Amino acid sequence: MADLKVKIHNLEFKNPVTVASGTFGFGEEMAEFFDLSLLGGIFVKGLTIKNREGHVYPRMAETPSGMLNAVGLQNKGIDYFIDHIYPNIKHLDTHIIANVNGSTVEEYIEVTEKLNDLEKVTAIELNISCPNVKEGGMLFGISCPSAIAVTDAIRKVYKKTLIVKLSPNVTDIAEMARAVEGAGADSISLINTLLGMAINAEKRKPILSTITGGLSGPAIKPVALRMVWQVYHAVKVPIIGIGGIMNATDAIEFFLAGSSAIQVGTANFIDPMASLKIIDGINEYLNRHSFQSVNEIIGLLET
């Protein structure tokens, strides 16, 4: 058994395989499939200050090797999470990371402040990249000054590990990464979904109620890998790689490009056991190639 432990800022993860926000609920539903404590961490569904019903149906479109979603951050709000969900998942022996959303800097701050006291929420992931709603903050995530403003504000009120999640819908991802690192991010996760669109030619209508939505799945993996690699060469903080990871080989590619950990997203929908298989596969790869630890392959790409 190779050593799968990785560090993100000052947190130790038992393994580098976590699950992406919005693709694993709050974990509760997935407990019917496997023991969630086997995961390195769980990034829970995006939280907002108030209850959000999300967008109207239809919210999903299948695309070549991927899907579009327009969920629109449906969640019952931070207070409901604290009172009704957190108590059910806080016993898990894995990192629970809250995905924080807002439509103003103040909202981000309010949500974050409430999370400060949850002992088992060991980190937050600042989502400045959700393409679906104003509250998802993509507007924050596509310009440096606003990304700096929100990161800086949260840094002031949050003492634990601060992960900032970047949007791929930008001209220069390295610049964005440097900006949030400078503003105090302890780690950077990327990528969120690419803004896309699907059309029903027969009905001559968009498939999503919101017209455009977020593209995820293997289709975006080449873009995600490229951005991870660019950001790895732009910042010093650890990177959490996301985008189309379906199996252990995909995960290894992200480590080689510079990720210290990865998030499994859309793959959970197709194979709820995907993340466990990925953990096994990483171990198998490390053994086969005689690496002692996953840390040895982070950024090891020979260029």
Next chain:
Amino acid sequence: MADLKVKIHNLEFKNPVTVASGTFGFGEEMAEFFDLSLLGGIFVKGLTIKNREGHVYPRMAETPSGMLNAVGLQNKGIDYFIDHIYPNIKHLDTHIIANVNGSTVEEYIEVTEKLNDLEKVTAIELNISCPNVKEGGMLFGISCPSAIAVTDAIRKVYKKTLIVKLSPNVTDIAEMARAVEGAGADSISLINTLLGMAINAEKRKPILSTITGGLSGPAIKPVALRMVWQVYHAVKVPIIGIGGIMNATDAIEFFLAGSSAIQVGTANFIDPMASLKIIDGINEYLNRHSFQSVNEIIGLLET
């Protein structure tokens, strides 16, 4: 038979199906498959002022529902085109459109000026979006001032139809489109490839010699459709839609989103007859839905 004629600026195309630059050579090789005069137009392989050998092998990587390329604008230079290729294709009864590349505004101008005199080259496509090389001008295509500068310079020296090809690797595609429209573009084509990367996990090396390359194919269709739709609502000039078009349904989606014509790219590699099948399929769709002309469905998306 529905009316398939469309207009791009002052040019009439016998049908809206053209083939994308770099995915059809200079047409010569494809004449072994079908009569090229059946096409609406041919966007020939990117031209530069001097001979370019392109990048070293490997130049290609297969990805989920797509591929990455790093050809690097291999071509024998504009003079060779004029002397040795143009004479062989000028008899074709279809629009021949030259794809113009440069690493400086001066180079763009030089190439363009030489094309002015070629009677059968009825338009040029200004490529400010090739992610593979400096000469491909992606640096021009990802900032408004430089896109305006090169478009404006070419507008001054080119009197025929000027199509500007946009890069999808930007934060705000509508802004780019308005910029080049303002600088004199008669039409806008989009999208060029998304910047991506592929890794061989076993060898721990990038698959492409250039590390990153251009992502094309069905994987990028949702992004392309979204951008066409955004640009359609941002500019008045006709749009030529590109990105992952494999069949007539895909093409119809691009018309609905606002394209006046489309380019078939990567699909040519998998099915050299793809563009002919798409022409037939468009006709079939129009008949089935009782449209007289393809012009009726341009931008018809009900939102």
Next chain:
Amino acid sequence: MKVVADHKVVNIQYFSEENYVIQMESPVDIPKIKPGNFAEIKVDNTPGVFLRRPFSILDVDYENKLISFYVKVIGKGTRYIGLYEIGDQINLIYPLGNSFTVSDKDRKVLIVGGGSGIAPFILLGKEMVKNGIEATFLIGGRSQRDIILTKEFAKYGDVLVTTEDGSLGEKGLVTQHSVFISPQFKYDRIYACGPDPMMKAVAIIAQQKEITCEVSLENTMACGFGICLCCVTATQEGNKRVCLEGPVFNSRYLKWQI
């Protein structure tokens, strides 16, 4: 716990080019399946199919570990599943979703199915018999060829049929069947599954007659087990996941535009 496993195809029976029942063998004991539960089927090797496809569980044979589905061909996935060969493996996840209410207070129930919406009603029929509830099945389709499994339904209750072209049973839509205007019309509960307009029409009748009506909704699903939030339907208490809080809902709980 859920079953997530490769199942072996043991039989495919075509009723027409567009309708078939596929039966598979489970490698593990099949857990208790309730009427209305569904499975997510992974359709391998089909261009353009990326996500799983949801199908109601038609029938189970616990002893022989057999599970079957009734599939109507709609697009790529439903066509391809019918092309599997005996012995091929198909990955299934089940049981998913909630189920129809079976109340021993009920005496007589009406079960209305249209198209592939009849699928959950074999298991429901069995439960009715088990609980001594008298079931009437009302099956609708476009024409005779769409009306299948009636012999099977007849084992669990009366079977009424409508076809739009009148080729079998009464002519018209299910909701135009004479049973609804019969003076003897007296049911404690109505169940409906089928196209949205059909379910809405049934729900309206139920509401008028003040009878509880349960409908099983369809929806585009990315996961099928509650984690993506793509499959919501608007209810009196906000958006609910059709795959988890549904697919069965009391029609009055839904915020349908009826």
Next chain:
Amino acid sequence: MKVVADHKVVNIQYFSEENYVIQMESPVDIPKIKPGNFAEIKVDNTPGVFLRRPFSILDVDYENKLISFYVKVIGKGTRYIGLYEIGDQINLIYPLGNSFTVSDKDRKVLIVGGGSGIAPFILLGKEMVKNGIEATFLIGGRSQRDIILTKEFAKYGDVLVTTEDGSLGEKGLVTQHSVFISPQFKYDRIYACGPDPMMKAVAIIAQQKEITCEVSLENTMACGFGICLCCVTATQEGNKRVCLEGPVFNSRYLKWQI
């Protein structure tokens, strides 16, 4: 004109789990195939396979419109092609690429094949016989199980074998075969197809002995017919497309790092 058409699988013969010959029937008359020509095979319904796959044409039967390929399993596509069933349709494009030079000035030639690189040499052997040229086939592989089709080659000339483990023929790499140091070594031309290092080693020997050497290169191809420029190899006259100006090159024309 090129053939672009669905072909019916009529036979698949496995030599081992990793080697097979697949034969297909063309719906149209097969145009003249030259030794070295290849085809682009469309591998349908295989996850992760988006582009066609190039394969040398192993043999053709013009009368019965049959075309065959020798496939070595490397990854997804090559595995899947071998799983087609008799009667299935596979889309092919051919003939593609250039071909080996067959010169009636030659008296004796040496044909060196390794792995799937033996594929183009059945057709080449036939041409040799037709032109009265004496061919010697030198076939290399890792072990006995990799050495196939030797009976077929024997129809067109002498057959020499090397295996790395010595299980058949001489032990070692093809280039270590005693033929190269034999005093009788006298060939007018050498043809080679196989892994790059093997072809380079053969080319070096040919150069030393001042014999013309033609090699058939592999390369990652997106199209296979000259339009994508993805498959280039560096030559004395700049980058050339392996799919169009190749796959056969005079080894001295190549800018190999030998």
